[in-house]
Amino acid sequence: MISHNVTVDEVAVKDAASLFEFVGGNSEDALRIAINKTAPKIRTLASKAIRTQVRLQASYVGDRLTVTKATRKKLSGAIATPSRGLLLSRFSTDPLIAGEKVGWIKPPLVPPGGIRVKIKPSGSPKGAPGEGANKPFYMVLNKGANVGIMVRTGTGRKDIKALYGPSLSQVFNTVRGDVLPEAGAELQAQLLDAMRYLLVKAFPPEAVL
Numbered sequence: 001m002i003s004h005n006v007t008v009d010e011v012a013v014k015d016a017a018s019l020f021e022f023v024g025g026n027s028e029d030a031l032r033i034a035i036n037k038t039a040p041k042i043r044t045l046a047s048k049a050i051r052t053q054v055r056l057q058a059s060y061v062g063d064r065l066t067v068t069k070a071t072r073k074k075l076s077g078a079i080a081t082p083s084r085g086l087l088l089s090r091f092s093t094d095p096l097i098a099g100e101k102v103g104w105i106k107p108p109l110v111p112p113g114g115i116r117v118k119i120k121p122s123g124s125p126k127g128a129p130g131e132g133a134n135k136p137f138y139m140v141l142n143k144g145a146n147v148g149i150m151v152r153t154g155t156g157r158k159d160i161k162a163l164y165g166p167s168l169s170q171v172f173n174t175v176r177g178d179v180l181p182e183a184g185a186e187l188q189a190q191l192l193d194a195m196r197y198l199l200v201k202a203f204p205p206e207a208v209l
Contacts, residue, residue, distance in 0.1 A: 028072070031075055033197070036070055045179050046172055053175060054121070066080045087164060089138075091117045097138075115149055136150060136163065139162075
């Protein structure tokens with residue numbers, strides 16, 4: 001897994017933070033609250049950005065973007081993406097091959113026109129790559145949970161390999177420049193809101209009257 005961090009513009013919140021601490025506010029509590037409210041929103045932003053580049057369902061991407069929350073002992077959060085490439089079968093044009101709702105006992109037959117995949121949301125499907133005269137074929141993997149697109153690399157029984165597409169971390173790295181500025185602005189807004197919340201909690205309006 002590869003994690004991605006977001007920081008807040010300390011200069012932009014300096015005056016608010018100084019006033020917050022002056023009246024007895026706990027900046028560490030505010031930061032922890034802000035991080036934990038921001039992280040799910042960043043995960044949604046990351047998922048949307050990733051899906052502009054690869055043809056995957058929102059639920060599939062979201063399930064694989066894991067959030068580590070901030071705690072009082074560790075004032076940092078992270079969103080991690082798997083670094084391993086996705087099985088190329090995940091991008092099959094056959095929804096049964098690409099999905100996860102089928103338990104496979106034996107591999108399906110290769111279509112007459114060959115195995116077709118489509119990685120990007122736009123464009124046309126393409127044939128899965130082979131090696132020389134060795135054409136790709138299907139094999140049941142992970143105890144029947146998935147079908148892999150395989151290709152022979154030699155003449156031996158074990159001379160086969162699974163074909164992979166890009167990993168989620170690779171895709172996110174290509175779009176992180178679009179995501180991180182918005183994520184940073186969200187963290188800043190959440191930090192200011194957390195300071196306001198903690199002040200109201202500590203000094204409710206009725207206590208002042």
